[in-house]
Amino acid sequence: MLKLDWNLLFTIINILLLLILVKVFLVKPIKNIIAQRQAEADEEKKKNAEEKAELDELKKDYDEKLKEIETLKYEKLQEVRLASEKEYNDIIDDANKKAKRITEDAETMAKVERERMLDKAQKEITGMIIDAASKVVASSSESDQNQDSRLYDRFIEKAGDEK
Amino acid sequence: MHNLAERLMDELNCNYIFTIPVLGGIGISESVVVTWIIMAFILLASIFLTHNLKVHNISKKQAFAEFLVNWLESLVGDMAGEKGKKYSLYLGTVLVYIAIANVIGIFGFKAPTKDLNVPAALAIMSIALVEGASIYEHGVKKWLHKFTEPIAIVTPINILEVFTRPLSLCMRLFGNVLGAFVIMELLKIVVPIGIPAVFCLYFDLFDGILQAYVFVFLTSLYIKEALE
Numbered sequence: 001m002l003k004l005d006w007n008l009l010f011t012i013i014n015i016l017l018l019l020i021l022v023k024v025f026l027v028k029p030i031k032n033i034i035a036q037r038q039a040e041a042d043e044e045k046k047k048n049a050e051e052k053a054e055l056d057e058l059k060k061d062y063d064e065k066l067k068e069i070e071t072l073k074y075e076k077l078q079e080v081r082l083a084s085e086k087e088y089n090d091i092i093d094d095a096n097k098k099a100k101r102i103t104e105d106a107e108t109m110a111k112v113e114r115e116r117m118l119d120k121a122q123k124e125i126t127g128m129i130i131d132a133a134s135k136v137v138a139s140s141s142e143s144d145q146n147q148d149s150r151l152y153d154r155f156i157e158k159a160g161d162e163k
Numbered sequence: 164m165h166n167l168a169e170r171l172m173d174e175l176n177c178n179y180i181f182t183i184p185v186l187g188g189i190g191i192s193e194s195v196v197v198t199w200i201i202m203a204f205i206l207l208a209s210i211f212l213t214h215n216l217k218v219h220n221i222s223k224k225q226a227f228a229e230f231l232v233n234w235l236e237s238l239v240g241d242m243a244g245e246k247g248k249k250y251s252l253y254l255g256t257v258l259v260y261i262a263i264a265n266v267i268g269i270f271g272f273k274a275p276t277k278d279l280n281v282p283a284a285l286a287i288m289s290i291a292l293v294e295g296a297s298i299y300e301h302g303v304k305k306w307l308h309k310f311t312e313p314i315a316i317v318t319p320i321n322i323l324e325v326f327t328r329p330l331s332l333c334m335r336l337f338g339n340v341l342g343a344f345v346i347m348e349l350l351k352i353v354v355p356i357g358i359p360a361v362f363c364l365y366f367d368l369f370d371g372i373l374q375a376y377v378f379v380f381l382t383s384l385y386i387k388e389a390l391e
Binding site: 003004005006007008009010011012014015017018019021022023025026027029030031032033034036037040 | 189190191192194195198199201202205206209210212213216217218219225228229232233252253255256257259260275278279280281283284285287288
């Protein structure tokens with residue numbers, strides 16, 4: 001029971017042999033298969049990454065195109081806006097001019113009317129004065145009559161001048 | 164009573180099964196033959212488990228085999244630390260071997276660990292692996308220098324440890340198996356029915372596997388310490 005002999009050496013050899021057996025027949029095949037699976041998974045991952053890169057590239061292209069379109073759109077809009085602004089300004093200018101002309105016309109017409117009115121009033125006033133003067137003349141003496149006649153003439157003259 | 168002692172001694176003695184007729188006859192003991200049987204069993208189980216392996220659509224058998232290998236590797240690998248992972252093959256194999264060797268008594272074989280040669284061989288291999296790993300990791304100079312750490316005065320104790328560690332490993336395993344066997348035999352004589360079955364669960368199955376675990380756990384601890 002308590003003795004050490006050659007069997008110790010045999011046991012060591014046995015254990016070493018067992019190590020080799022376990023390695024060759026159990027661990028190695030299992031490790032191999034797991035490594036294969038890992039390799040496949042890695043391959044898959046790599047493929048996925050590549051596909052993703054491709055997609056990213058496409059997306060970038062798409063984004064760039066979208067940006068281009070945006071710029072183009074903005075430019076076009078700007079153009080249209082400028083054109084419309086110009087047109088608007090033209091229309092406003094036109095309207096202003098028309099309004100000015102109408103105002104001027106109105107002013108001229110008012111002026112003419114005023115002159116006409118003034119003329120008319122003057123004529124009336126002249127008539128009234130003549131009336132009054134002739135009444136005065138009719139009621140005065142002979143001596144005075146000459147003087148009055150002179151006065152009258154002068155008045156007429158002046159009134160005519162003013163006219 | 165005398166009869167019992169005789170029978171116990173007979174059970175405890177590892178007889179030579181046959182003798183190789185060289186150097187005046189080398190006896191091959193029962194433990195070595197049972198070890199062969201265990202090896203054959205492990206080999207056949209390995210071949211069975213790794214038969215027809217596939218990358219995809221694996222069978223339950225293959226899933227179990229993969230689980231077993233990974234589980235054993237992570238179990239002993241965790242104990243031995245990051246650097247000690249490369250020794251997980253030895254640790255895992257020894258764990259399985261000792262576990263089977265301790266339990267094989269149930270199947271009517273004489274447990275190999277009951278022969279002092281087997282625990283001694285395992286302990287010698289373990290300490291050789293520990294020191295070898297240390298030399299491999301640090302080089303001879305650093306390995307020798309480690310004996311004087313942490314202070315020079317502990318050098319004799321450190322040197323002594325090279326011998327006490329395998330001795331304790333060997334004796335712990337041997338003593339536990341022997342003790343469990345003796346208690347079981349006595350129990351069978353005192354209460355032949357019922358009770359032994361319950362205690363058999365503890366002494367033969369639980370203690371057997373526990374001792375295998377303890378042996379490997381301590382070895383991996385030594386390896387971890389040696390690699391630091």
